[in-house]
Amino acid sequence: MSSGRADSYSSIDVTGLRGVIEDLEQSAGLMDRTLPGLRRDFEFFGVDTANLTKLSNGYRELTTVVEELWERHNRAEVLLADYEGRGLAGADSIVRFPGDLLDGDHHVTHEIHHQDGRTPGDVHTWWEGLTDTERAYAISYYPDTVGSLNGVPIAARDQANRRVIMQEYTRMSERLAELEAGAPIDFYPDEPNPLPFYLDEGEHLKERLGGLDVIIERLDDQPGRPRAYLIDISTDGLGRAVVSIGNPDEADNVATYIPGTGSRLSDGLATDIRRTDRMLEAADRFAPESTTSLIMWLGYDAPQDVFAEAPSPSLADKASDNVRNFQEALRTTHLKGRSHNTLLGHSYGSTVIGRAAREGDIHVDNLVFIASPGVGVGHVSDLGIDPDRVFATRAKWDLIKATPRNILGPQPTGGGFGATHFRSDNSNPLAGHSDYWESQLARRNLAYIIIGWHDEVN
Amino acid sequence: MKRRATAAILIALIAACGGSEPAMTEEEAIAQVEHHIHDAATQLHPPPRLEPLRPLDIPCVDRYDQATGQFRVERDYWLRDIPTEDNQDIFNTLHHYWTTQNYEIKHDIREEPNARFLEAQHEGFSISVQESTNGMLRLVAQSPCVWTAESPDQR
Known part of the structure; x- marks a missing residue:
């Protein structure tokens, strides 16, 4: 040398x-x-x-x-x-x-590898101590690390993760092209692949690329559309994606939506991101004088089969630390005082947030259980937040109500649980488990919870 | 396995008994939605100025939360140039109008100042008037599930 x-x-x-x-x-x-x-x-x-x-x-x-x-x-x-x-x-x-x-920036490399496992507060202190040049260096050379660190401000994570998603998109597209170039002739191109996706690399790549496509499309700035931020992304396993509409570090109200069974990094995320957009829109329209940010949080391995995996709480328990850590990070990096924070879980997502709240400080003002099969506790008082700020809904036709209480615990819409019930729609027997965003009344109620008008929740 | 088979049979039965929604194009759905909004607005005096909000249709899903590829077309308008003191009268006027037009009133929350909400349904479409926390009003109408330009190609 x-x-x-x-x-x-x-x-x-x-x-x-x-x-x-x-x-x-x-x-x-x-x-x-x-x-x-x-x-x-x-x-x-x-x-x-x-x-x-x-x-x-x-x-x-x-x-x-x-x-x-x-x-x-x-x-x-x-x-x-x-x-x-x-x-x-x-x-x-x-x-x-x-x-x-x-x-002069070399110490950043050394330090960045020591941030993993530290609290969001410690990570934030480290980040705030860096110069602008050092931060730019960290984002350029270690985008995957900066992008996944709870405690780094959302704008910086977004900057890093936008690099990561494009790198991943290129890598996976090239690998798929390689596989397709060397693939044997498919004599039955219209038939579905008989192998489960995780056994077939090509199918796995196609599915993840479908999810990346959906996210990249939403990250694209368009006139009249609120800006999206990519807070976390990974294509490993079932994939991980955390997308925010609006910047939670700057908003008066911050809500995090956790989807349930069947969620993974695939084109199916389009529905979850649209729901996130619709909830933000509702909050903005009901409360034009405050600002809101809505986050779609797929930061855990959701069960993929309603019969084989969803009846077990083990995946929810594995997600607990991540959920609490992320919510703590939102508190840590927020810029304008204390925001009004809400955590919403749909289906198994509600099991995730209930069990996370049971185990430690969940750092939110409201918990919302939508179509919940059970949240791991029998009463609102076991969730560690003000019992008056725990809300639950379930549509009339939702088959989730048939989930036995001995599997994931009592359902929060049950009489003895103590949650505040709010109405959703009861009109569509074919979409009973997912009618909560199509319903205008349900969206109104979700908006009122998110903006803190609790007494008007109906 | 037995439970899965039972669920499949149950869904098939519900689908068979539920009937099918009317086949409708996206253009027809938009026209109907706009009609419901403008029809409601013309009932109000003084007449409001309608200011459109960004449209964002809603993906339709099956009962396992899987997207069907169809969307509910939804349009949303601010009602401008009307005094907020008239809000209660506006809700009452629309309740009366929709009732006399044989709409089904689905949700009636007219008694909560700055949080009023009234929703009616007619032939698969829903229309509502909604009050914001600062007293501003919106008319929102929604279609049944239809194929739209956003739907995937394999419709």
């Missing part, structure tokens, strides 16, 4: 540098393991520890150097990938660049 002034060229052999750093890390690891024992022995036998202190200082110096070298390596790797993408790379792993690879 050689480095030079800003007006000269330097070069790094990426593979060679990685080998050197790994050797240095091994040495640092050895010192880390042996130094505490040596110090204990020196002190026990009364040996002067001055040299040992020098060695400890050397260890600290070495770890700092290793961190800086990793930073150089990572940046060189990004450059190398860029060269390869543009057909500029040679046969070796050497990159040439002007000036010095490190321009």
